[in-house]
Amino acid sequence: MRWTTFANRAGQSTGAGIADPEVPEPRRKAIGPALQGLIAFIIYLAAFVALSGHALFPHLNVPKVGQDKVDPNFYVWAWSWWPYALTHGLNPLHSHLIGAPGGYNLAWATTSPAVAVLVWPITAAAGPIAAFNVTLLLAPPASAWAAFVAARKLTGKFWPALLAGPVYGFSSYELSHDASGQPNLTVTLLPALMVYLVLLWWDGTLKRTGYVIWMTVAVALEFYTFVEAFAEITIVGTAALVVGLAVAGAAVRPKIARLAVYTAAAYAGAIVIASPYLFYALRNFPKVFVRQKPQFSLDLASLVIPGKHRLFGMNWLAAASGHLRETASYIAIPMLVLFVLLAVFTWSSRLVRMLTALFAVIILLTLGPHLIIDSRREFTLPWSGIWRLPLLRSAEPVRFIDLGYLILALGMAIWLSTVTVRRTVLWARWALAVAALAAVFADVPSLASVVVPPDPPQYWEKANPQLKISNDIPVFFTAGTYKKYVKPGENVVILSHRGNAGMLFQAYTDFYFRIGGGFINDALSRADALPQDVGALRQPTRQRIQDFENYARRAGVGALIVENAWAEKWMYIFATLGFKSTDTGGVTIFQVTPAK
Known part of the structure; x- marks a missing residue:
C-alpha cells in the first residue's frame, strides 16, 4: 500500500481563460521508503x-538484566574491553586482566x-x-x-x-x-x-x-x-x-x-x-x-x-x-x-x-x-x-x-x-x-523480569542464606573506595552470587585491577566465574585450603572481595583462615599478602 497525500488541483482558469503561471500544479507526495x-x-x-x-x-x-546469570556481565565487560584494549595497544583476543595468572584466550x-x-x-x-x-x-x-x-x-x-x-x-x-x-x-x-x-x-x-x-x-x-x-x-x-x-x-x-x-x-x-x-x-x-x-x-x-x-x-x-x-x-x-x-x-x-x-x-x-x-x-x-x-x-x-x-x-x-x-x-x-x-507475543518477557533470581543456579549450593539482593553497584566501587585497599593492577578475586561480578566490577572501574577467574563461556571457564581453587572452598578440606593458599601465592592475589548483598555463607570462610577482614561500602575485604 502506498501512502499518498492528496491536494486540490490549482492553476484553474482565470477570468481571461488563462492559467496563472505562478501557481504550479501540486503533485501527489508519496512517503518514500527511507x-x-x-x-x-x-x-x-x-x-x-x-x-x-x-x-x-x-x-x-x-545492571538489571540477568544478574543471576553469567552472560550479561560478560558483555558489559566486553563492551568496555574492546575500547580499552584498542586504546592501550593490547591484544584484544587475549586478556591478562582476567583469569589470572595466565589470562584467557578470547x-x-x-x-x-x-x-x-x-x-x-x-x-x-x-x-x-x-x-x-x-x-x-x-x-x-x-x-x-x-x-x-x-x-x-x-x-x-x-x-x-x-x-x-x-x-x-x-x-x-x-x-x-x-x-x-x-x-x-x-x-x-x-x-x-x-x-x-x-x-x-x-x-x-x-x-x-x-x-x-x-x-x-x-x-x-x-x-x-x-x-x-x-x-x-x-x-x-x-x-x-x-x-x-x-x-x-x-x-x-x-x-x-x-x-x-x-x-x-x-x-x-x-x-x-x-x-x-x-x-x-x-x-x-x-x-x-x-x-x-x-x-x-x-x-x-x-x-x-x-x-x-x-x-x-x-x-x-x-x-x-x-x-x-x-x-x-x-x-x-x-x-x-x-x-x-x-x-x-x-x-x-x-x-x-x-x-x-x-x-x-x-x-x-x-x-x-x-x-x-x-x-x-x-x-x-x-x-x-x-x-x-x-x-x-x-x-x-x-x-x-x-x-x-x-x-x-x-x-x-x-x-x-x-x-x-x-x-x-x-x-x-x-x-x-x-x-x-x-x-x-502473548507474553513478551520483560527485560526486568529476571532482576531477582527465583532460585539459585544449579552450580551454587541450594542451602543459601537469605540474600538481600541489590542490583546497584556497591558503594565501594561507585565512591572509589577500592583505591584505598587495592593497588593499580593488583590481582583480586571477587566472590558474589551475582553472575560474573568480578568482570562487571572490573569493567566499571575501567580495569583498575586484575581478577582471578571470570566467565567467558561454558566450555573454557567455570560456570561460577571463580578460580578452581577458590570455588572448591565451598566444601573445604585441608588439601583444598592448601591448594587455595598455593594459588593465592602463585597468582599474586592481594585481596578477596565479597559483595555482601549477594554473598553466600561459605564466602566468608577466609576469616577462619586468618585473613584480616574489613567491611566497607557494601563489601567485605579479606587482605592477602601477595607473592613477592
Missing part, C-alpha cells in the same frame, strides 16, 4: 520499550567486537552498563526494522512489511535471548540486510561493484558480531543459492549464477578483513571445545508448544511445556498454518517454492545430530557427522531457527500483499496474520 523505514523503526522501538523495556529504560546505569569467546565498537561512544559517555542496556533496548527493534526493509523491498508495500518485521525481530528466539542478556544472539539485523542487498541487486538498483562492496561489509560485520552466526548464514546462504537454481527457470539461472559469483567475491573480501581474527583463532584453537548436547538441538515439540507463560489458559499443556529444554524456538500453530497456506495457494510462485524449501532445510539443520521430540531422543539423524566438523562442533544447531524466522517474516509479507478481489479473503488473511503474531 521515511517509511524510519516510521517503522519508531513504531517497533516504542512498542518494545512499552512491552518489555519500560523498567530498564529509566535506570540505564544499573578468540573463541563471543565478545562481539563489531557491536562493542559501535556502542563505544555510549560506553565513553555513560559507561559500559548503560551501553549494554541500550544494546538490549535497540537490538530487537533494529532486527524488526531490517526485516521490514527487506520485506518492503520484496513486496513494495508498507503495511504487510510492517507486520512482517516483528515476526523476525520480536520472535521468541530474539526476545528470550534479549531478556537473558545475550546480545550476540539478538543483534541480528545483518542477515535481513543481506537479503535486502540481494533484492537491490536483483532489480538493478545496486550494480555489481556496489553489491560486492556492501555485501563484503555486511559479511565482515557479521563475522565480527558473532562467528557462529557467520557460519550459519554461510550454510543457509549456500543452500538458498542451490535451491534457487533448482526452482528457477532456465532464463533466470544465469542470473543466479552471477549472484553466486558476486557473493563469493564478497565473502573473499570479508575473509581478508577477518583474517587477523581468523589467524589468531585458528592458531589458538582450544583443545577441548565440543558443545554438542541435546539441549542445543531443536525439540520439534517446541515449535508448537508454548512455554509456561504462554499457555492462554490451556493448563493441560503445562506439563508438556515444562519438559521442553528450549522455548526460544516457539513459532506457534497460526504462524505455521499461515506459511503452509501460502505454500499451498501460491505454489506456482517460484519465490514461494524457494522459501518453502529453504525453511525445510533450516528446520533440518536445527535438529542437530539427533531427532528430539518432547525432550526424548528418538534416533540419530543421517547427517549427524557434520556436527563434528571443526566449525560446527562448537555450535548450537537450534540457533539456525533465527534464520527460519526471517523466512517466515518474508512469507507473511508475501501473504498479506498478494492481490485478491474478494474482501472476505483479504480480511481472513489479515486476521490470520494478526493471530499468528498474537500467539507468539
Whole structure:
C-alpha cells in the first residue's frame, strides 16, 4: 500500500481563460521508503520499550538484566574491553586482566567486537552498563526494522512489511535471548540486510561493484558480531543459492549464477578483513571445545508448544511445556498454518517454492545430530557427522531457527500483499496474520523480569542464606573506595552470587585491577566465574585450603572481595583462615599478602 497525500488541483482558469503561471500544479507526495523505514523503526522501538523495556529504560546505569546469570556481565565487560584494549595497544583476543595468572584466550569467546565498537561512544559517555542496556533496548527493534526493509523491498508495500518485521525481530528466539542478556544472539539485523542487498541487486538498483562492496561489509560485520552466526548464514546462504537454481527457470539461472559469483567475491573480501581474527583463532584453537548436547538441538515439540507463560489458559499443556529444554524456538500453530497456506495457494510462485524449501532445510539443520521430540531422543539423524566438523562442533544447531524466522517474516509479507478481489479473503488473511503474531507475543518477557533470581543456579549450593539482593553497584566501587585497599593492577578475586561480578566490577572501574577467574563461556571457564581453587572452598578440606593458599601465592592475589548483598555463607570462610577482614561500602575485604 502506498501512502499518498492528496491536494486540490490549482492553476484553474482565470477570468481571461488563462492559467496563472505562478501557481504550479501540486503533485501527489508519496512517503518514500527511507521515511517509511524510519516510521517503522519508531513504531517497533516504542512498542518494545512499552512491552518489555519500560523498567530498564529509566535506570540505564544499573545492571538489571540477568544478574543471576553469567552472560550479561560478560558483555558489559566486553563492551568496555574492546575500547580499552584498542586504546592501550593490547591484544584484544587475549586478556591478562582476567583469569589470572595466565589470562584467557578470547578468540573463541563471543565478545562481539563489531557491536562493542559501535556502542563505544555510549560506553565513553555513560559507561559500559548503560551501553549494554541500550544494546538490549535497540537490538530487537533494529532486527524488526531490517526485516521490514527487506520485506518492503520484496513486496513494495508498507503495511504487510510492517507486520512482517516483528515476526523476525520480536520472535521468541530474539526476545528470550534479549531478556537473558545475550546480545550476540539478538543483534541480528545483518542477515535481513543481506537479503535486502540481494533484492537491490536483483532489480538493478545496486550494480555489481556496489553489491560486492556492501555485501563484503555486511559479511565482515557479521563475522565480527558473532562467528557462529557467520557460519550459519554461510550454510543457509549456500543452500538458498542451490535451491534457487533448482526452482528457477532456465532464463533466470544465469542470473543466479552471477549472484553466486558476486557473493563469493564478497565473502573473499570479508575473509581478508577477518583474517587477523581468523589467524589468531585458528592458531589458538582450544583443545577441548565440543558443545554438542541435546539441549542445543531443536525439540520439534517446541515449535508448537508454548512455554509456561504462554499457555492462554490451556493448563493441560503445562506439563508438556515444562519438559521442553528450549522455548526460544516457539513459532506457534497460526504462524505455521499461515506459511503452509501460502505454500499451498501460491505454489506456482517460484519465490514461494524457494522459501518453502529453504525453511525445510533450516528446520533440518536445527535438529542437530539427533531427532528430539518432547525432550526424548528418538534416533540419530543421517547427517549427524557434520556436527563434528571443526566449525560446527562448537555450535548450537537450534540457533539456525533465527534464520527460519526471517523466512517466515518474508512469507507473511508475501501473504498479506498478494492481490485478491474478494474482501472476505483479504480480511481472513489479515486476521490470520494478526493471530499468528498474537500467539507468539502473548507474553513478551520483560527485560526486568529476571532482576531477582527465583532460585539459585544449579552450580551454587541450594542451602543459601537469605540474600538481600541489590542490583546497584556497591558503594565501594561507585565512591572509589577500592583505591584505598587495592593497588593499580593488583590481582583480586571477587566472590558474589551475582553472575560474573568480578568482570562487571572490573569493567566499571575501567580495569583498575586484575581478577582471578571470570566467565567467558561454558566450555573454557567455570560456570561460577571463580578460580578452581577458590570455588572448591565451598566444601573445604585441608588439601583444598592448601591448594587455595598455593594459588593465592602463585597468582599474586592481594585481596578477596565479597559483595555482601549477594554473598553466600561459605564466602566468608577466609576469616577462619586468618585473613584480616574489613567491611566497607557494601563489601567485605579479606587482605592477602601477595607473592613477592
